[in-house]
Amino acid sequence: MLRGCAGLLRSWALRGPKRGRSFSSEVLHVDHSLPNPSWNEDMRLLFDQFMKKSEDGSWKRLPSYKCNPPERIEDVKIFFPDAKLLKEQMSQAQQFPRSLGEGVGFEYAMFHNHVEDRTVCIFQGGPHLQGVPGFLHGGAIATMIDSALGMCAILTGGIAMTANLNINFRRPIPLCSVVVINCQLDRVEGRKLFVSCNIRSMDEKTLYSEATSTFVKLDPKKKN
Numbered sequence: 597m598l599r600g601c602a603g604l605l606r607s608w609a610l611r612g613p614k615r616g617r618s619f620s621s622e623v624l625h626v627d628h629s630l631p632n633p634s635w636n637e638d639m640r641l642l643f644d645q646f647m648k649k650s651e652d653g654s655w656k657r658l659p660s661y662k663c664n665p666p667e668r669i670e671d672v673k674i675f676f677p678d679a680k681l682l683k684e685q686m687s688q689a690q691q692f693p694r695s696l697g698e699g700v701g702f703e704y705a706m707f708h709n710h711v712e713d714r715t716v717c718i719f720q721g722g723p724h725l726q727g728v729p730g731f732l733h734g735g736a737i738a739t740m741i742d743s744a745l746g747m748c749a750i751l752t753g754g755i756a757m758t759a760n761l762n763i764n765f766r767r768p769i770p771l772c773s774v775v776v777i778n779c780q781l782d783r784v785e786g787r788k789l790f791v792s793c794n795i796r797s798m799d800e801k802t803l804y805s806e807a808t809s810t811f812v813k814l815d816p817k818k819k820n
């Protein structure tokens with residue numbers, strides 16, 4: 597069952613949900629990991645570079661939607677049978693990094709390499725993510741790190757949750773700048789997936805942050 601869910605999740609993550617479901621098309625069908633008018637020149641340049649790398653199939657762009665389709669909610673019930681997923685709340689639920697308006701929050705696109713077990717996230721942090729004036733909030737940086745590492749772990753290992761996340765913030769990230777989050781799967785021990793990443797400037801000269809994380813694959817036999 598676990599393998600089946602992981603397979604479903606992988607195909608959804610790589611190809612997007614099937615059209616024609618009952619969620620509103622704005623919420624379900626708009627792929628937010630494509631260029632929009634808020635993306636600056638650097639973001640577009642990096643996006644084009646990774647799309648070029650994707651031409652031979654080694655890298656794949658990961659589509660990204662505001663909310664999960666109904667089949668994802670069914671997956672959750674397998675692992676959390678006792679969870680009270682209230683209909684009204686679930687109908688309003690959105691993926692946290694996609695919940696802010698275009699351009700003001702998290703603008704990002706992710707690419708995954710299955711052979712190298714690597715995920716790259718290009719990220720432009722908007723003005724509503726400010727912490728110290730002029731710079732990104734550490735929580736916003738942590739959110740993108742967790743999301744990118746999460747995709748890396750899930751796409752390589754199956755359905756898992758963050759158990760542990762350690763971040764070293766080396767340099768402040770200027771608001772509205774574009775950075776690259778490089779993630780990799782380091783090793784797998786039983787149900788534990790060890791992943792790590794760094795965040796660098798576009799020219800790779802500045803190391804902004806480094807992180808290591810443990811994801812634990814969910815066990816459907818356990819009542820989580």
Ligand SMILES: CCCCC/C=C\C/C=C\CCCCCCCC(=O)SCCNC(=O)CCNC(=O)[C@H](O)C(C)(C)COP(=O)(O)OP(=O)(O)OC[C@H]1O[C@@H](n2cnc3c(N)ncnc32)[C@H](O)[C@@H]1OP(=O)(O)O
Nearest residue numbers: 668671672675742743746747755757758759760786810812
């Ligand atoms: C559920 C269906 C999901 C469907 C997904 C759908 C769509 C995905 C779409 C997009 C994904 C985007 C990516 C998002 C990434 C964001 C991820 C998150 O932020 S998750 C939220 C934060 N995390 C949590 O809330 C987790 C809370 N913790 C738990 O639920 C549990 O502790 C657990 C992590 C599940 C582990 O519990 P479990 O009972 O299963 O494990 P064990 O205790 O038996 O331990 C197993 C193994 O792991 C080691 N372990 C456990 N905890 C830790 C820890 N904190 N640090 C280090 N190691 C840990 C433990 O020692 C055991 O090791 P060993 O076997 O060697 O003894």
